[in-house]
C-alpha cells in the first residue's frame with residue numbers, strides 16, 4: 001500500500017506571524033517556517049500503518065518554496081520513505097483552487113492508495129483542500145478524522161463536527177484528513193535524522209507535471225493591520241475581586 | 256440582481272442547522288438569495304416555508320435517498336445543479352466541518368475560486384469582495400475573484416440576520432447521487448445541546464475554562480458561570496485534550512474563532528494560539544492565579560486569583576445584580 005502524506009510549511013504559530021501589507025502574502029522572513037503540527041499528526045497516522053505492515057510505503061509531498069525542503073526532511077527523519085517537492089516560482093501566492101490542481105496532478109502521477117492531509121493548515125485555515133483534492137482525483141474523501149483505521153481495502157474513522165460525531169468509511173483509494181485529536185507526531189530519533197539525509201527527495205516542476213494555469217483565481221484587494229490590544233486593569237484578589245468585577249460588568253452593561 | 260446560492264445545512268432528520276438566516280442576509284446584500292437544501296425524499300416541503308421566513312427568494316430542494324448517508328457528495332451535486340439552474344454568480348456555504356467539505360468539492364467541480372472564511376461581503380461593481388480576519392484578527396484582508404465562478408465559505412456566526420420574510424418560489428428536484436467516489440456515513444451521534452445555552456459561535460458572552468480547572472468534575476464551575484450569565488461554554492486546547500469537554504468547544508487557532516461582546520477566561524494562560532481565537536472579543540476578562548500569565552496582556556479586566564474562590568463569589572454577585 002502506498003500512502004501519500006501532504007506536508008505544508010507554515011510560520012510557527014508560537015511566533016508573531018506577519019503579512020506583507022502591499023502584496024497580502026505571508027512575510028516569510030518575519031517568523032520561523034516549520035512543518036505544520038497537523039501534518040505531523042497526518043504523517044503519524046501513516047507511519048502507524050507502516051509500523052504494523054512493513055510493506056506500506058509512505059511518501060511525503062509538499063508544494064512550497066525552496067525552504068519547504070526542511071519540512072520534507074523532517075518528515076523523512078520521522079520515518080517517511082521518500083519525499084516529493086513541487087517547486088515552481090509561479091506558485092507563490094497560489095490560491096486554493098490552483099494548489100488543489102497542482103497537488104492533484106502530483107499525487108495522480110505518483111499513484112496512491114491513500115492520501116492523508118491535515119484538516120486545515122494554521123496559516124490558511126480554508127479547510128477545503130482534502131475534499132477538493134478528492135473531487136479532483138475522483139475518489140472518496142473521509143475528512144476531519146481523529147483516529148484512522150485502515151485495512152487493505154477501506155479506511156474508517158470517527159469525525160467530530162459542530163453537532164456531534166459521525167462514524168464513516170470509504171473504499172480505497174481515498175483522501176482522508178486528520179484533526180488535532182489524532183495522535184501527536186513522533187520525535188525523529190538520531191537514526192532517523194541520519195538516514196533522512198540519504199532518503200530520496202525529488203523535486204518536480206509544473207512543466208514536468210503538465211499543469212497549466214486555467215480556472216478562476218482569488219486575489220487580494222487590500223490588507224490592513226489591526227492595532228494590537230492593550231491590557232486594562234489588573235487587580236489581585238483580596239476577597240473583593242468578584243464584587244469589583246460584577247460592578248465592572250454591570251457598569252459596561254455586560255450583565 | 257445576480258442570483259446567489261446559499262447552502263443550508265440540515266441534520267440527518269432534515270432539521271435546519273447552523274445560521275441560515277445570517278447567510279441568507281449576507282446573500283440578500285449582494286444579490287437575490289436562493290436557498291439550496293439536500294434532504295431525504297419527501298421532507299423538503301417542511302423546510303421551504305421556514306427558509307422563506309428567513310428571507311430566501313427561491314428555495315431549491317434536492318431530494319436524494321443518500322442525503323444523509325453520503326459525505327458531502329449529494330450536497331455538492333445539488334449545488335452544482337442549482338448553480339446551472341439559477342445561473343448563479345456565487346455560492347455561499349457556512350464554513351462548518353460539513354460546509355467546508357461541500358465547498359471543497361464544489362470548487363473543483365465548477366472550476367471556481369474560493370474566498371475562504373469571509374466575515375463580511377460586499378459588491379463592488381460586478382465583483383464580489385470578501386473580508387477575512389487573518390492570524391487571529393491581527394490583519395483584515397479583502398479579496399476578490401476577477402473572473403469566473405465564486406464559492407465563499409462564510410464564518411459561522413459572523414453575519415446578522417437582517418432579511419425580511421419572503422414568500423419563496425420553490426423548486427424540487429430528484430437527485431441521483433453517485434456514491435462510488437464518496438465516503439459513506441455509518442452512524443451519527445448528535446451532541447445533546449443544553450438548550451438553555453447559546454451556541455459558541457453565536458453567543459454574546461463566552462465563558463471558557465482551561466487547564467487551571469484541574470479536573471473534569473471541576474470544569475462544571477465554568478458551566479455554572481456560563482449559565483449564570485446566559486453564556487456559551489468554551490475551552491482551551493489543554494482542557495479539550497484532557498477530555499473535560501468535547502472538541503467543538505475549543506477556542507483558538509485550531510478551534511473556533513469567537514468575537515463576543517464579553518469573553519471570560521478561567522484558568523487559561525493565554526497562549527498565542529488561544530488568543531488567536533478570542534482576541535477580537537469586545538471585552539475580555541481573565542481570572543488566573545499567575546500574575547504573569549499572558550492572558551492579562553489582552554484582558555480589559557484581570558483578576559490575579561484562584562478561580563475556585565473568585566468564580567463562586569462572582570456567580571453570587573451576578574445573581575444579586577439581576
Ligand SMILES: Cc1cc2nc3c(=O)[nH]c(=O)nc-3n(C[C@H](O)[C@H](O)[C@H](O)COP(=O)(O)OP(=O)(O)OC[C@H]3O[C@@H](n4cnc5c(N)ncnc54)[C@H](O)[C@@H]3O)c2cc1C
Nearest residue numbers: 465466467491492493507508509510522524529544545562
Ligand atoms: C498548532 C497549535 C495549535 C494550537 N491551537 C490551540 C487552540 O486552538 N486553542 C488553545 O487553547 N490552545 C491551542 N494550542 C495550545 C496552546 O499552545 C496552549 O498549550 C494551550 O492553550 C494551553 O491551555 P491552558 O491555557 O488551558 O493551559 P496552561 O497553559 O497550562 O495554563 C493553565 C493556566 O491556569 C492557571 N491556573 C492553574 N490553577 C488555577 C487556579 N486554581 N485558579 C486560577 N488559575 C489557575 C495557571 O496559572 C495557568 O496560567 C495550540 C498549539 C499549537 C502548537
